[in-house]
Amino acid sequence: MIDTRPVVLTDAQWSALEKNADDCVIRDFNDIEAVLVSAQETLGHLADDNPLYCPALAELAVWDSGPEDNADLMMTLNIPGLRLATEMIQIRDFRVANSTPGAPVVRVVIGELLTYRNRLLHDLVVLACTHPNLGSLATYAEHLGLSAADLAEHVRESASRTAAKINDAGLREQVAHLVRNYRHANVRYLIDQHVAAARTAASDPTTPA
Missing domain, CATH: 1.10.720 (Transcription Termination Factor Rho, Rna-binding Domain; Chain A, Domain 1)
Incomplete structure (x- = not known):
């Protein structure tokens, strides 16, 4: 059974992510992907009973729109038997926190990606309920x-x-x-x-x- 409930990180989970933030800024797609991968390594590979464990992060992947256009990306959500994808997302949406490098940037990137994840699953549930x-x-x-x-x-x-x-x-x-x-x-x-x-x-x- 697919868990469609929204995911919101706890204060402890955010603190764990921010320890690796350093002087993080978003310049291009590679920076966004690096933040996601770091978050997956920090919270996605823990024991099930660890309060920091967040399996939802492991379900996310981001994709560059191509070498000729570095302005957009796509996020996919990979769940058992199904892959959901967002529409194109503008990279500039992730640059809003660059004025304060580090932890704020990580919060914006991961927060936005989880918001897209929650919307995809909400739309899936609503669609299923039309039948x-x-x-x-x-x-x-x-x-x-x-x-x-x-x-x-x-x-x-x-x-x-x-x-x-x-x-x-x-x-x-x-x-x-x-x-x-x-x-x-x-x-x-x-x-x-x-x-x-x-x-x-x-x-x-x-x-x-």
Whole structure:
């Protein structure tokens, strides 16, 4: 199963990357590739239980647009059975931090590449959910960060006598049950409404923690 959740580095991971930043600046494609390779070597080749481990970096690769045009590059995301690619990215987008060489440059490069990675996977999930497929809808719910508790009330409303068994079985069984009772489009609406309400509550300072 592909993990489509967004990747955001922790403070500890950024600190590990910045130790190797030195006087890093971005002049051309080779500098961007060097920053990515360094990040992969620092965070991508660790034990699974190491808190600094970031396997998502190992899935990324950058490609030069060619020797005659050093203004663009492309990033690819290599996941099991699939390769996703961005549109052309202008190298000048990575030069914004050059006024302060070193750590800020590393943050811009890796931060931008991870942002592109997160967008590619988000678009993949949204595309998959345009088809009334049960597996893709459950993946969509997981991608948005829902847990089994988030759909528990909807399951109780649709089948109170079997709700406890279904809720105990987890998010995917809940989605399967709701689709059987409410249809695919309605369950997609329930998921989106729950996420929207949660985001509104999180941004409201008056909402109790």
